[in-house]
Every structure is written in structure tokens, then in C-alpha cells.
Amino acid sequence: MRVGIVGAGAVGGYFGGRLAEKGADVTFLVRPNRKKRLTEKGLVIHSPIHGNSHRSVSVVTPEETAPPFDLLIVAVKAYHLDSVIPFMQTFSDQHTMILPLLNGYAHIDHLQQAFSKDSIFGGFCFMESTLDQSGEIHLLGKHHRLVYGELQENANHARMDQLKQLFADANLEAVQSDFIETEMWNKYQYIAALSGMTTxxxxxxxxxxxxxxGSELYQQLLNEIYQVTIRQPLPKPPESPDIIWNRVQKASPQSTSSMYRDLKQGLPIETDHLHGSLVRWGKEANLSLPILTTIYTGLSLYQPSGSSL
Ligand SMILES: NC(=O)C1=CN([C@@H]2O[C@H](COP(=O)(O)OP(=O)(O)OC[C@H]3O[C@@H](n4cnc5c(N)ncnc54)[C@H](OP(=O)(O)O)[C@@H]3O)[C@@H](O)[C@H]2O)C=CC1
Ligand SMILES: CC(C)(CO)C(=O)C(=O)O
Structure with missing residues (x-):
């Protein structure tokens, strides 16, 4: 199977690197600067728990040509999705499977409109990974779990078997889900609240x-997010605010979110995708979402500056 990784950042670089390590046929779809770095220095992964890796990798930029990929794994930030769609269209055909790993959910609809609806899988990941100044990947904790599955309307076991074989024996944890929409929304609830509160x-x-x-406000926010979540057509009930709050209580006191780290560094953030989408869906359903709206409004006024707060 020819696999294209769209975005060789903290997530795509990590999972693509692990697949390449196992011998899978992997190519990174990148912009020219990333191509230069990868070509000159290779792909470098640091992980004290799962092992380091340094290897040469295949890359392709939008100006180049290559036959369509069998699978595109999409790992760009949500605010870059529009810019990668033409790039993906150049390197795909009607048989290409598309597995996005972005946080949130609004990108699914977006991708389904840009490609054939049944080519889009559901997916997300649990990990804490960052890129350093030289573009090397650092997996900070023990989690490197990728969860994927067919969206309800598409169930196709042959394709799921192909993906299972691809991930088998790679140095990562891949979990196939029959309820991927619900699982994506469970993670979405957790991350929308965590990134909202920490920022x-x-x-x-x-x-x-x-x-x-703080705890009271956090739980009120989880309730607001849940009001939007339960209005989605999901294959099984989503986690309740109590379950998520339980997880928040168990999290280490030092936990933050990647959005908080991005904000501190003056980088762009995915608030429109994560919080803005929830607010828009909630308003359509006439929900009152004061905390979520405050978070979204505050974060949408933030201007990335490239320097610390
Ligand atoms: N990092 C993490 O631990 C986790 C992240 N996520 C989610 O995963 C998604 C990806 O995040 P993450 O990997 O951290 O983001 P990064 O910013 O580390 O990586 C995104 C990559 O996308 C590339 N990119 C952007 N535009 C294009 C383009 N037009 N063509 C090709 N490549 C492009 C960037 O390339 P360039 O180098 O050229 O800038 C960058 O390397 C997000 O939705 C995030 O919320 C989810 C769980 C954990
Ligand atoms: C849930 C968490 C913290 C790690 O997967 C995350 O997705 C993020 O910080 O963006």
C-alpha cells in the first residue's frame, strides 16, 4: 500500500516515521522548506519510552508529480486544511482512502465535500508530540495511540483489514473502532474543554x-459542550460530563494543552475549528453557551505574534 502523509509535523512525522521504520511504503507530502530539512537531515524522532529513530524518507511537494496514493493520512493543523486540499487532490484518485487525525470534527464534513464521501475515515490520536526548532519530533509521554474507523455510512471491512495490516507491528498503538464518530466526539469534548480552560x-x-x-466553571463548560455533543447523530452515546470530569481530576497537575503551548509561543491556534464550530452548532440549536462563547470570543481576538505572551 502506498501511503502519503499530509504534513510532516509532530503527529504526521511521528506516525509516518514509525510506519516507514516498519518498512511501509511511506511518502511525506510537504512544503518546500520541510522538504529541504527532511532531505538534508532525514526524519528524526526522539522518544525516551518508545525509542529514537533517524532515517531518510521520501517526500513530495505540490509542484512534483507522483501516482495517486492508496492512503493519505492527514495531520495538519485545522487552519491549514484548506491549503492542503488541492495538494491532496493532485495525489489522490477515487480509490484513495483518507484518514484525518486532526482534533475536533468539523474537518470531516469539509473533507467529505472536497473528496468522495466514502473515501473519508474517522480518526484521531492520543499523544503529546512537538517539533523543535530544527524540525525534529519529540514524543513527550508514553502515549502514541492512533484510533481509526469507518464512518457509520461507509462500513467496509476489506478496507479496515488493509489498514489493520498497515499498522500491524509498527512501533505505535493503532486501535480500530466500530464507533469512531462517538470516540472522536469523546476526545473532542475533552480537548475543547482542556484547551479552553487552560488558555x-x-x-x-x-x-x-x-x-x-475553577472546578465549578470547568464542569459548567463540560456541560455546555455536552449539550452540543448529544445533538450529533452518533452510533453510541457519548461520554457524559461526569466521566470526562473524572478524567480531568486524574490528570497530572502540570497538564496543559497543545493550544496553551501554542498560545504561549505566539503561534496560531485551532480555536475556530475546536471552539468556534461548537458555538456555531450550539447557536443553530438555540443553546445558551456562555462559557464556550466567552472562550471562543477571547481566543478569536488573539493575534499570533510569534513571540511569548
Ligand atoms: N501534537 C500533538 O501532540 C497532537 C496534535 N493533535 C492534532 O493533530 C493535528 C496536527 O497537529 P500537529 O502535528 O501538532 O501540528 P504541526 O504544526 O506540528 O504539524 C503540522 C504540519 O502540517 C504541515 N503543513 C501545513 N500546511 C501544509 C501544506 N499546505 N502542505 C504540506 N504540509 C503542510 C506543516 O508543515 P510546515 O513544516 O511546512 O510548516 C507542519 O509540519 C492538529 O489538529 C492537532 O490538534 C492531536 C493530538 C495530539
Ligand atoms: C489530549 C491532548 C492533550 C493529548 O493528546 C491533545 O490532544 C492536545 O493537547 O492537543
Whole structure:
């Protein structure tokens, strides 16, 4: 199977690198600067738990040509999705499977409109991975789990078997899900609340939980997000705010979110995709979402500056 990884960043670089390590036929779809780095220095992964890796990899830029890929794994930030769609269209055909790993859910609809509806899989990942200044990948914790599955309307076991074989024996944890929409929304609920609270409070999770009204506010936010979530057509019920709050309580006090880290560095953030979409869906359903709307409004006023707050 010819696999194209769209975006050789913290997520795509990591999973693509692990697949290449196992001998899969992997090519990274990148922009010219990333191509230069990868060609000169190779793809470097640092992981104290799962092992380091340094290898040469195949890359392709939008100006080049290559036959269509069998699978495109999409790992760009949501605000770059529009710019990669033409790039993906150049390197795909009607048989290409598309597996996005972005946080959130609005990108699914977007991809289904740009490609054939049944080519799009559901997917997401649990990991804490970053790129350093030289473009090397650092997996910070032990998690490197990728969850994927056919969206309800598409169930096709032959394709699922192909993906299972691709991920088998790679140095990553791949989980096939029969309820991928619900699982994506469970992660979405968790990350929308975590990124919203840590960025609004400019704090780690422990300090928020310990503040006088922090826990109360956090749970109210989870309730608002849940009101939007339960209105989605999901194959099984989503996790309730209590279950997610339980997880938040168990998280280490130092936990933050990648959005908080991006904000601190003055980088662009995915708030329109994560919080804005929830607010828009909620307003369509006439829901009152004061905390979510405050978070989204505050974050949409933020201007990336490239420097620390
Ligand atoms: N990092 C993490 O630990 C986690 C991230 N996620 C989610 O995964 C998604 C990806 O995040 P992450 O990997 O961290 O993001 P990164 O910013 O690390 O990587 C995104 C990559 O996309 C590339 N890209 C952007 N536009 C294009 C383009 N037009 N053509 C080719 N490549 C392009 C960038 O390339 P360039 O180098 O040229 O800028 C960059 O390398 C997000 O939705 C995030 O929320 C989910 C769970 C954990
Ligand atoms: C849930 C978490 C913290 C790690 O997967 C994440 O997705 C993020 O910070 O963006």
C-alpha cells in the first residue's frame, strides 16, 4: 500500500516515521522548506519510552508529480486544511482512502465535500508530540495511540483489514473502532474543554482545579459542550460530563494543552475549528453557551505574534 502523509509535523512525522521504520511504503507530502530539512537531515524522532529513530524518507511537494496514493493520512493543523486540499487532490484518485487525525470534527464534513464521501475515515490520536526548532519530533509521554474507523455510512471491512495490516507491528498503538464518530466526539469534548480552560486561565490544570471557582466553571463548560455533543447523530452515546470530569481530576497537575503551548509561543491556534464550530452548532440549536462563547470570543481576538505572551 502506498501511503502519503499530509504534513510532516509532530503527529504526521511521528506516525509516518514509525510506519516507514516498519518498512511501509511511506511518502511525506510537504512544503518546500520541510522538504529541504527532511532531505538534508532525514526524519528524526526522539522518544525516551518508545525509542529514537533517524532515517531518510521520501517526500513530495505540490509542484512534483507522483501516482495517486492508496492512503493519505492527514495531520495538519485545522487552519491549514484548506491549503492542503488541492495538494491532496493532485495525489489522490477515487480509490484513495483518507484518514484525518486532526482534533475536533468539523474537518470531516469539509473533507467529505472536497473528496468522495466514502473515501473519508474517522480518526484521531492520543499523544503529546512537538517539533523543535530544527524540525525534529519529540514524543513527550508514553502515549502514541492512533484510533481509526469507518464512518457509520461507509462500513467496509476489506478496507479496515488493509489498514489493520498497515499498522500491524509498527512501533505505535493503532486501535480500530466500530464507533469512531462517538470516540472522536469523546476526545473532542475533552480537548475543547482542556484547551479552553487552560488558555482562558493561562494556567495548568492543577492550578485551575485548586482555584475557588475553577472546578465549578470547568464542569459548567463540560456541560455546555455536552449539550452540543448529544445533538450529533452518533452510533453510541457519548461520554457524559461526569466521566470526562473524572478524567480531568486524574490528570497530572502540570497538564496543559497543545493550544496553551501554542498560545504561549505566539503561534496560531485551532480555536475556530475546536471552539468556534461548537458555538456555531450550539447557536443553530438555540443553546445558551456562555462559557464556550466567552472562550471562543477571547481566543478569536488573539493575534499570533510569534513571540511569548
Ligand atoms: N501534537 C500533538 O501532540 C497532537 C496534535 N493533535 C492534532 O493533530 C493535528 C496536527 O497537529 P500537529 O502535528 O501538532 O501540528 P504541526 O504544526 O506540528 O504539524 C503540522 C504540519 O502540517 C504541515 N503543513 C501545513 N500546511 C501544509 C501544506 N499546505 N502542505 C504540506 N504540509 C503542510 C506543516 O508543515 P510546515 O513544516 O511546512 O510548516 C507542519 O509540519 C492538529 O489538529 C492537532 O490538534 C492531536 C493530538 C495530539
Ligand atoms: C489530549 C491532548 C492533550 C493529548 O493528546 C491533545 O490532544 C492536545 O493537547 O492537543
Amino acid at each position: 482562558l486561565m493561562r494556567s495548568e490544570i492543577g492550578a485551575i482545579r485548586d482555584s475557588t471557582y
